[in-house]
Amino acid sequence: MNKVSTFARNIWGCFNYKNKEEASAFLKLSTSRGSATVYSALYATIALTFLARLAEDCDGNILGGSIKSSSAIASTIFIEGAITAILSPTSGVIADGSSYRKLMYMIFHCAWIAMIVLQAIIVTTDEPNDTTVLSYMATLILVSVFLELSITLINAYIPEVTDNEQDVHDLNARTFAFLNGFQLLLALFVAGAGIVLGSDADPDESAFTLSQIGAGFVIFVWAYLTIPAIGKLPARGKPKGTDESTGSCSKVNALCTNLQETVTTYPQVGIFLASYMFFFAGVNNVVGLASNFLLEGAGIEPFEVALASAALLFFSVPGALLVAPLMKKMPVKKAYLICVFYWVAVSAVGPFAMVGDAKEAGKNNNTEYEFFNPNNCTLEQQETRTTVEPKGGAFFIVLIFAILYGIGIGTAFPISQSIMVMIIPGGKEAGYFGLKTVAAKLLAWAPALAFVTVNESLENRIDLAFLVIAPFFVMALLTGLFIDLDKAQEDIKDTLHLRHGAQIGARELMKEDAAIAVQVEETVKSEVHSL
Numbered sequence: 001m002n003k004v005s006t007f008a009r010n011i012w013g014c015f016n017y018k019n020k021e022e023a024s025a026f027l028k029l030s031t032s033r034g035s036a037t038v039y040s041a042l043y044a045t046i047a048l049t050f051l052a053r054l055a056e057d058c059d060g061n062i063l064g065g066s067i068k069s070s071s072a073i074a075s076t077i078f079i080e081g082a083i084t085a086i087l088s089p090t091s092g093v094i095a096d097g098s099s100y101r102k103l104m105y106m107i108f109h110c111a112w113i114a115m116i117v118l119q120a121i122i123v124t125t126d127e128p129n130d131t132t133v134l135s136y137m138a139t140l141i142l143v144s145v146f147l148e149l150s151i152t153l154i155n156a157y158i159p160e161v162t163d164n165e166q167d168v169h170d171l172n173a174r175t176f177a178f179l180n181g182f183q184l185l186l187a188l189f190v191a192g193a194g195i196v197l198g199s200d201a202d203p204d205e206s207a208f209t210l211s212q213i214g215a216g217f218v219i220f221v222w223a224y225l226t227i228p229a230i231g232k233l234p235a236r237g238k239p240k241g242t243d244e245s246t247g248s249c250s251k252v253n254a255l256c257t258n259l260q261e262t263v264t265t266y267p268q269v270g271i272f273l274a275s276y277m278f279f280f281a282g283v284n285n286v287v288g289l290a291s292n293f294l295l296e297g298a299g300i301e302p303f304e305v306a307l308a309s310a311a312l313l314f315f316s317v318p319g320a321l322l323v324a325p326l327m328k329k330m331p332v333k334k335a336y337l338i339c340v341f342y343w344v345a346v347s348a349v350g351p352f353a354m355v356g357d358a359k360e361a362g363k364n365n366n367t368e369y370e371f372f373n374p375n376n377c378t379l380e381q382q383e384t385r386t387t388v389e390p391k392g393g394a395f396f397i398v399l400i401f402a403i404l405y406g407i408g409i410g411t412a413f414p415i416s417q418s419i420m421v422m423i424i425p426g427g428k429e430a431g432y433f434g435l436k437t438v439a440a441k442l443l444a445w446a447p448a449l450a451f452v453t454v455n456e457s458l459e460n461r462i463d464l465a466f467l468v469i470a471p472f473f474v475m476a477l478l479t480g481l482f483i484d485l486d487k488a489q490e491d492i493k494d495t496l497h498l499r500h501g502a503q504i505g506a507r508e509l510m511k512e513d514a515a516i517a518v519q520v521e522e523t524v525k526s527e528v529h530s531l
Contacts, residue, residue, distance in 0.1 A: 015178075015225075017171060023161040025232035027175055029109070029154055032225035033147060034179035035186040036112065039214045040143050041287045042309050043190065044116075045073050047123050047211035048136050049295055055128045063130050071455055073292045074448040076137050077285065080144040081444035084437060087145065088152050092434020093258065095153055101430055102235045105153040109230075112146035113222050115139045120215040123208040152437045156430035157233070158421050159499060166327070168421045172414040173324040180316035180410055182221055187310035190214050194303055206303055258431045268488030269423050269432070273439040275483065276416055279340055279476035280440040283412055285447035285469050286347060286405065293466045298354045298394055308398045312406035319410020323418075326411075332419055337480050339411050344473040346408060350401045351466040354394065423488035427498030447472055 015031070017023040052072040056062050067075060091108075095101035119139045125132050162168045193213045194206065262270035294305050326335050424432045447469045454465040 017174065020161065021232050022157070022234050023171060025229045025234075026154065026157050026161055027171070027178065028225045028229035029233060030175045031178040031182055032109075032222050032229075033112075033151065034182035035214075035218045035221045036116065036143070036147060037179070038183040038186055038309065038313060039116070039211075039218045040140065040147070042187075042291050042305070043211040043214035044119060044140055044143070045291045046207045046295065046305060047119070048072055048076070048133070048140060049292055050207040051123070051128045051133050051136055055130055055133045062133055067452070068456060071452045072133065072137060073289060074452045074455070076140050076144075077289070077448040078445040078452070080141045081284075081441040081448070083141070083145050084148045085441035085444075088148060088437035088441065089258070089431065089434035091149050092152055092156070092431040092437075095156065095430035096428055099235070101153055101156065102233060105150055105233075106230065108146045108150035108153065109226065112143050112150065113219060115143040115146065116215050116218055119143070120212050123211055148437055148441070152433050153430055155417070155433045155436075158417070159424060159426075159429055160234070162421075165418075165422060166324075169324050169327045169414075169418050172418050172421070173320055176320040176323070176410065176414040176417075177317055180313055180320050184310065184313035184317060186214060186217050186221075187306060187313050189217050191303070191306050191310055194306065206301070210303075210306060258428060258435055261425070262435065266423070266425060266488065266491050268484055268491065269425075269435075271479065272419060272423065272483050272488070273435060275340075275476050275479035276420075276436065277439040277443050277476075278472045278479060279343070279412070279416065281443040281447055282343060282347060282469050282472035282476065283409065284440065284444050285451070285472075286343075287409070289448070289451060289466065289469075290405070293351070293462060294354070294398060296462055298398060300395055300398060304395055304398070308395075308402040311399050312402040312409070315403045315406030316410035319407040320414055321410075323411055323414040327415075327418070331485075332415070332422070333480070333483055333485055335411075336415050336419060336483075337477065339408070339415055340473060340477045340480055343408050343412070344470065344477060346401070346404050347470040347473055348467070350405075351463040354398050354401060354463075419483075419485070422485060423492060425492045425498075426495040428495075429499070443472070 015024055015028050017027050049072065052062050061068055062072060091104060095104055116139075119136065122132065122136050122139065158168060158171065162171055190210050190213050194210055262273060291305050291309070294300055294308065300308075323335075420433070420436055450468040451465045454468060455462055458464060
């Protein structure tokens with residue numbers, strides 16, 4: 001027991017960021033969502049995949065025959081992206097124009113954990129049907145929506161709790177290292193619990209058991225980090241230099257102003273957001289659709305997917321830790337472009353390297369598990385089903401690509417977030433992070449929709465459906481070539497006095513002003529002396 005308490009204290013001590021209380025609170029609250037991210041992208045999607053399989057009709061369709069069961073995940077990504085793209089910038093401008101940022105964050109932060117509790121209850125259903133599938137899809141959408149809204153508001157604190165650009169890089173690198181580390185802990189915990197409980201024996205039971213164990217871990221981490229840290233998060237006061245705005249019209253006007261500024265006043269922000277729009281659409285869909293592809297396209301089992309995810313998350317930690325030293329050795333833009341090109345290569349090769357062999361199978365033809373049969377399908381109808389068997393050495397190939405994806409994920413988010421913090425105008429942190437979320441979600445539906453379209457149109461070519469993600473990375477790379485960070489920082493120079501907290505960049509300006517004042521004073525003294 002003493003060893004456990006010592007371990008817990010040591011972990012807690014790592015969250016002390018340079019003895020800065022507010023920055024440390026930001027680090028803890030940001031980390032509290034880490035395990036939830038991988039839970040939603042992995043264990044919840046696996047659970048939905050098997051719920052859909054058990055509720056599908058004789059033709060493999062769900063929701064009254066409207067879509068294939070294999071398209072359920074992509075459909076939730078499409079819907080969630082559209083909802084978040086509307087709500088994130090709206091919540092951002094409300095937070096920027098009022099004193100409610102912290103309150104709004106607390107509401108969203110509590111809402112997504114409540115949805116995860118509900119998911120753990122839904123998967124206890126004995127005989128899943130369309131209503132069960134639809135309910136789980138709704139909770140999966142709401143988890144993502146509330147999670148993204150909370151991320152928009154917590155990220156607005158980054159420029160307020162840091163002192164300079166390198167401080168931003170360091171805090172972002174540590175934040176994502178902890179995020180990825182807790183994701184890894186979740187994967188290891190669930191994998192270990194699965195072995196102890198023997199849940200790897202029956203795929204559908206394994207899927208539901210693993211999701212419930214994962215939900216329990218997420219709830220524990222959320223409580224462990226949120227409860228003591230939320231009181232240390234600074235409450236946002238009345239915006240500097242402005243009257244507190246009220247009314248829906250003022251919020252709409254502020255949102256429109258922010259959008260207009262990304263084209264006119266701060267065009268480099270607009271160019272970066274355009275590149276990030278394509279980039280995040282690709283990364284988000286790789287993460288969201290990977291488990292579905294591995295189950296339906298590679299043919300490996302849920303427990304093997306969990307192990308591959310553990311490898312991905314393990315290598316995402318050193319990927320994140322590489323960011324800070326990388327920023328010291330090369331320009332931020334160059335690091336971003338290298339990261340995007342890396343994703344182009346991996347996403348183009350991965351689908352073909354990992355795909356399995358499709359075969360006709362039924363109950364009497366080597367089917368790995370029994371389908372729940374609510375429509376009393378005949379044996380002949382069930383034998384027309386197609387199952388996928390993994391190729392020789394498939395799991396080791398999947399592990400290799402899991403490592404490659406992990407390194408890419410570890411570097412992608414801290415680099416892009418550092419760029420955004422560097423170019424965001426003062427006093428509009430939440431609003432512009434809302435626009436960043438809009439950029440992230442504006443096209444997030446497109447790869448998912450393309451995946452559904454290809455998957456619904458072509459039989460047994462889920463590899464081609466997964467390949468449609470690669471062109472989005474190509475567009476991100478091409479757009480990113482036009483970013484000029486020096487020009488972007490020059491554009492926002494006169495707004496930094498409006499920033500709350502440490503005011504990143506403001507100290508550099510103060511140093512410049514002090515140097516000018518000293519120079520002027522020396523000139524005056526020289527002139528007086530000469531007289």
